[in-house]
Amino acid sequence: xxxxxxxxxxxxxxxxxxxxxxxxxxxxxxxxxxxxxxxxxxxxxxxxxxxxxxxxxxxxxxxxxxxxxxxxxxxxxxxxxxxxxxxxxxxxxxxxxxxxxxxxxxxxxxxxxxxxxxxxxxxxxxxxxxxxxxxxxxxxxxxxxxxxxxxxxxxxxxxxxxxxxxxxxxxxxxxxxxxxxxxxxxxxxxxxxxxxxxxxxxxxxxxxxxxxxxxxxxxxxxxxxxxxxxxxxxxxxxxxxxxxxxxxxxxxxxxxxxxxxxxxxxxxxxxxxxxxxxxxxxxxxxxxxxxxxxxxxxxxxxxxxxxxxxxxxxxxxxxxxxxxxxxxxxxxxxxxxxxxxxxxxxxxxxxxxxxxxxxxxxxxxxxxxxxxxxxxxxxxxxxxxxxxxxxxxxxxxxxx
Amino acid sequence: xxxxxxxxxxxxxxxxxxxxxxxxxxxxxxxxxxxxxxxxxxxxxxxxxxxxxxxxxxxxxxxxxxxxxxxxxxxxxxxxxxxxxxxxxxxxxxxxxxxxxxxxxxxxxxxxxxxxxxxxxxxxxxxxxxxxxxxxxxxxxxxxxxxxxxxxxxxxxxxxxxxxxxxxxxxxxxxxxxxxxxxxxxxxxxxxxxxxxxxxxxxxxxxxxxxxxxxxxxxxxxxxxxxxxxxxxxxxxxxxxxxxxxxxxxxxxxxxxxxxxxxxxxxxxxxxxxxxxxxxxxxxxx
Numbered sequence: 001x002x003x004x005x006x007x008x009x010x011x012x013x014x015x016x017x018x019x020x021x022x023x024x025x026x027x028x029x030x031x032x033x034x035x036x037x038x039x040x041x042x043x044x045x046x047x048x049x050x051x052x053x054x055x056x057x058x059x060x061x062x063x064x065x066x067x068x069x070x071x072x073x074x075x076x077x078x079x080x081x082x083x084x085x086x087x088x089x090x091x092x093x094x095x096x097x098x099x100x101x102x103x104x105x106x107x108x109x110x111x112x113x114x115x116x117x118x119x120x121x122x123x124x125x126x127x128x129x130x131x132x133x134x135x136x137x138x139x140x141x142x143x144x145x146x147x148x149x150x151x152x153x154x155x156x157x158x159x160x161x162x163x164x165x166x167x168x169x170x171x172x173x174x175x176x177x178x179x180x181x182x183x184x185x186x187x188x189x190x191x192x193x194x195x196x197x198x199x200x201x202x203x204x205x206x207x208x209x210x211x212x213x214x215x216x217x218x219x220x221x222x223x224x225x226x227x228x229x230x231x232x233x234x235x236x237x238x239x240x241x242x243x244x245x246x247x248x249x250x251x252x253x254x255x256x257x258x259x260x261x262x263x264x265x266x267x268x269x270x271x272x273x274x275x276x277x278x279x280x281x282x283x284x285x286x287x288x289x290x291x292x293x294x295x296x297x298x299x300x301x302x303x304x305x306x307x308x309x310x311x312x313x314x315x316x317x318x319x320x321x322x323x324x325x326x327x328x329x330x331x332x333x334x335x336x337x338x339x340x341x342x343x344x345x346x347x348x349x350x351x352x353x354x355x356x357x358x359x360x361x362x363x364x365x366x367x368x369x370x371x372x373x374x375x376x377x378x379x380x381x382x383x384x385x386x387x388x389x390x391x392x393x394x395x396x397x398x399x400x
Numbered sequence: 401x402x403x404x405x406x407x408x409x410x411x412x413x414x415x416x417x418x419x420x421x422x423x424x425x426x427x428x429x430x431x432x433x434x435x436x437x438x439x440x441x442x443x444x445x446x447x448x449x450x451x452x453x454x455x456x457x458x459x460x461x462x463x464x465x466x467x468x469x470x471x472x473x474x475x476x477x478x479x480x481x482x483x484x485x486x487x488x489x490x491x492x493x494x495x496x497x498x499x500x501x502x503x504x505x506x507x508x509x510x511x512x513x514x515x516x517x518x519x520x521x522x523x524x525x526x527x528x529x530x531x532x533x534x535x536x537x538x539x540x541x542x543x544x545x546x547x548x549x550x551x552x553x554x555x556x557x558x559x560x561x562x563x564x565x566x567x568x569x570x571x572x573x574x575x576x577x578x579x580x581x582x583x584x585x586x587x588x589x590x591x592x593x594x595x596x597x598x599x600x601x602x603x604x605x606x607x608x609x610x611x612x613x614x615x616x617x618x619x620x621x622x623x624x625x626x627x628x629x630x631x632x633x634x635x636x637x638x639x640x641x642x643x644x645x646x647x648x649x650x651x652x653x654x655x656x657x658x659x660x661x662x663x664x665x666x667x668x669x670x671x672x673x674x675x676x677x678x679x680x681x682x683x684x685x686x
Contacts (some may be wrong), residue, residue, distance in 0.1 A: 048506065049617050052515030079675070203458070211664045214621075216414065218542075219656035222406035225536035239517035246519065246613060250542075256535035262670035272519045272613060 024202035035088075037385045038079040038264045038336050039328070043098030044092075044120055045134075046226040047084040047241055050213045050239045051112045051374060055084075057310075058134045058317030062109065064305050065321035066235070073325045074333035078198030081105060085116045092119025100127045106335035107132070109320050112313075114157070114184040121150050130327070131340050132339075135313060142364035144395035149342050151363045153320040155285055157185050157390040160194020160262045163369035164233065165284045165385045168260055169200025170385075173231045176202060176260075177224050179217075180235040182209035189235045197233075205229050213244040221251045232257055237264035251275050266374045267312040274377040285365070286312040286354040287372045287381035295353035309378070319365075322357075325346055345380050356388075361399030366390040402533040407653040413542050415649020420604035421622050422629035422641045423556060424597030430636015431572045432590050434486055435494045438501035440623025442598045445505060446471060446605025447520075447614045448513050449647035454520050460610055461523065467606050469598050475598025479591045487590070509616055517615035545607050552603065553642060560638060569593060573636045629665055632674045634684015643682055644674075 008078055014163075043062070045055035059082065081103050082097045082327045087295045094114070099105050100123060108124050108131040111117050117136030124131040125147045133141065133150070137157035141150060168176070178193070180186035186209065194204060205227055208220045224232055232253075241264060248259055259265075263284025288309070298318060302310035323345050330339045330344030348349040355368045371384040372379040425439045446467065453463035482501065522541045529537030560566040568589050571579045580586055581590045603621070612618060629648060633640025648667050655666035662669075676680060 048510070050517075050615060052616055053517070056515055060518065174441075210661070214664070216652070218410040218414070221536070222403055222410060223657055225406065225533055226403040228535050230474055239613050242517045242519065242615075245612075250522075250529060250539040252529045252531070252537035253535065269517060272517050280643035353561060 012360050025115070031203055036075075036077070038077040039073070039107065039307065039333070040103060040105040041078055041080050041324070042084050042103055042105030042108045042110075042129075043080050043082040044095055044099065044108065044116070044371070045082065046087040046112050046116075047082070047130075049087045051087045053236070054064050054112045054135060054238060056315045057268060057313040058112070058320070061302065061305055061310065061314035061317030062134075062321040064302060065325070066320050068301060069325065074331075076328065076333040076335075085113070086112055087111075087113035087116060089113065089115035092116040093123060094124040097119045100124065100129055105129065105293045107324060109134055109324070111136055114188075117141065118184070121147070122340055124254055125150060128338055129146075130338060130345065132320045132323055132334075132345075134316045136185070137188070139191075139391070142360070142362040142391060142396065144313070145398035146362040146393070146398050148398060149338065151345055151359060152325060153323055154316040154365070155367070158192035159364065159367075159389060159391040160283070160285075161189040161194070161223065161235075162196050162265075162391075163192075163285075163389055164189075164260065164262055165193040165198075165202070167283050167369075168231065168233065169197050169202050169322075172186060173258075173260075174202055175205055175230045176233050177206045177227055177229045178204055178233045179206065179208045179210075179224070179237075179339035181212040181214070181240065183212040188234055193233060206341030212242055215240050217244055217247045218251075221247055221253060224253060224257065231255060232259050234259060234261045235264060237337075238268065242269045243267045245273050245277050245280075252271035261377060263312060263372060266379055270309065270311070270377050270379075273374075277374045278376070280374040281382070282372050282374065282379065283369055283385060284312060284372060284379070285367045285369055286315050287334075287370045288378040289381050290353065290355065290370070291381070292351065292355065294351045298353040310353075312354075319352050319354075319357060322350060322352070326350065331377050360390045360393055362391065362393035362396035363398070364391045364393065403657065406532055406538065407657055408650070409538055409543075409546075410646065411653030412646065413546040414652060415646035416546045416553070416605055417608055418622070418625050418629055418648065419642050419645030420549045420552060420607075422626035422633075422645055423553070423638050424600035426630045426633065426636055426641045427569070427593055427636060428597040428601075429630060430594050431569055432483075433435065433485065434483060434594075435491050435498065435644050436483075436597070437495055437498040438505065439597070439601055439626060440619030440621075441474070441502050441505035442471070442601035442619070443605040443608075443618035443622045444509060444617070445474075446602030447609040447612065447618055448605075449602065450508060450606040451513070451518055451520050451614050454609075456517070459523050460520060460606070464603065464606050468603055471599045471602035472595045474602075475595035476591050480596040483594055484587070484590070487562045506616065508670065513614075515616055517613040519613055520609040522610045537634035539611070542611055545611060547585035548607050549604070551599070556600070557638060565589075565592065587654050625667070628671050630681075632671050632682060634681025637683045640683030 011294045047055050085091050108129050112135040114136045133152045135154045137158050139153050141156045263282040299310050326348040327341045327345035331340045358366050360366050369382050369389050371382040371385040373382050421443055428436050449467045450463050453467055454460050526541045526544050529539045531537045629641050629644045633644035651666050651670050655663040
């Protein structure tokens with residue numbers, strides 16, 4: 001892509017170097033715990049591009065959480081240092097380094113795109129910075145490349161696929177065509193789906209995988225129309241999800257071939273698809289109208305603050321802040337005690353708006369997956385389809 | 401069989417749409433010698449303009465009637481403010497300035513419309529689809545888009561071929577100095593061409609708005625594919641852009657179905673092949 005990165009990064013680097021120098025200057029005199037000095041949380045999220053809205057929802061929920069705690073977690077004010085990763089994997093290392101080396105952040109939170117998260121967590125793992133991933137589901141981050149300082153408040157791609165495959169097989173669906181972007185998240189979700197769906201007696205007739213983030217779906221729809229499967233399993237998110245749903249409906253396929261998918265199809269884009277996605281069944285670790293006190297309080301607070309409805313991404317951002325909060329409380333607000341902070345976060349259990357929340361040994365959430373129906377602009381709870389599902393965590397030696 | 405038919409329609413429809421976007425680029429590039437990287441941004445602004453105007457007026461075609469003159473005026477203003485200072489400068493400075501415009505337009509987009517993807521409603525009377533097999537149909541609005549693009553293409557070719565301003569454009573494309581020597585004020589001609597190019601890109605964005613979801617960065621792939629069309633067709637050649645755009649549309653549609661592994665590079669391979677065999681483009685001057 002034609003982008004003049006040089007000029008931006010030089011200017012930003014200068015500002016960061018200045019900020020870093022200033023940071024060092026006031027940090028040296030008070031090396032131990034300084035009550036009242038802010039904890040620096042480096043936030044790496046997409047604020048532009050196809051996942052911009054996801055980044056914004058996560059940020060809003062985190063800021064809301066901290067605000068609800070009076071602006072402090074464990075007695076320490078929180079400073080968010082936000083960088084836009086544009087969901088561009090090549091930007092991941094550079095921006096993470098800026099946060100870790102330049103800003104010397106105490107904690108990292110990010111990101112949405114799996115490819116960027118891979119680059120980010122590699123640096124975070126080596127630097128030992130406690131890191132919470134509020135969305136990106138790359139399996140390997142809580143499988144072979146799990147680490148004592150890497151946590152996830154969202155899901156693993158495989159976990160979502162496993163849940164979807166199980167639910168669709170239980171619904172008696174036999175022959176499907178799958179459609180997803182050809183990138184890590186798409187392929188891993190598909191792998192999870194394949195494992196449970198075929199075990200449940202289903203058959204995948206064709207796997208269609210346009211490149212990320214291509215949204216010209218007409219060819220895929222034409223193929224689906226000529227294959228005529230029992231159902232379509234589709235994984236797209238953000239702007240791509242809106243486009244997929246609209247095109248699927250416009251081609252008349254909604255009437256003839258049922259569309260299924262992870263909740264990413266409808267979450268975060270409710271207002272753009274209202275009316276067109278009615279009656280669509282999706283599987284996700286959250287539903288808008290989950291009947292628990294935390295969810296009601298969370299949604300009311302979010303609505304009051306931002307005049308917008310919360311979605312699953314906001315829940316993940318909220319829970320990322322909740323994980324950080326619980327961890328910091330356990331170490332008395334001293335983020336420099338990294339081992340203790342990591343151990344505390346790993347042990348956290350609490351009631352999330354999505355239901356009971358705890359982390360597996362590999363630091364991925366063990367959580368319910370719900371079947372939801374999209375109705376009048378919201379993802380309505382149908383049933384708790386796969387309770388307390390854990391990612392297999394294949395290859396992770398943590399807690400072994 | 402229905403797959404091949406659908407893909408032919410898909411390819412033509414996509415090709416006509418990118419022709420509309422690319423024709424503006426090839427005119428600006430060929431006649432004014434300006435590399436306009438912000439061309440995709442005008443497509444994006446057109447799409448968002450359609451979003452707002454459709455919200456106010458209730459119909460995408462009314463929005464188009466209001467939006468195209470708006471885009472023309474906007475293009476003329478941009479030419480007067482920025483572009484006219486570039487004619488005597490080298491391509492690098494043109495790239496710098498028009499890249500700067502991309503950043504500005506992206507930021508304006510974020511300020512005015514926000515990051516969330518949004519939808520422009522298809523007019524009710526074009527909402528259905530024409531059945532092409534027992535399970536699916538072809539959306540009528542997409543056919544309407546192809547028809548509109550084809551009409552605009554014909555209109556543009558008429559203007560260029562048979563009107564006074566068209567003769568001046570063609571003359572400017574083949575020899576600018578001679579045109580000036582003959583007493584034509586190229587300042588106004590260039591302003592007209594640039595504003596026309598902006599209108600074409602914006603018009604493409606507007607008619608495409610109901611079939612795309614309108615989101616930030618919607619113009620980026622349009623910019624790149626437009627450059628490919630210009631290179632394949634020959635710089636400055638509107639007919640070349642027409643042929644190039646249809647070729648790309650069909651190559652893309654069939655590539656996705658029959659060569660899915662290579663689909664994303666197919667149009668670029670096509671461009672490379674044309675460059676090797678006809679370096680000036682299919683209908684350009686070598």
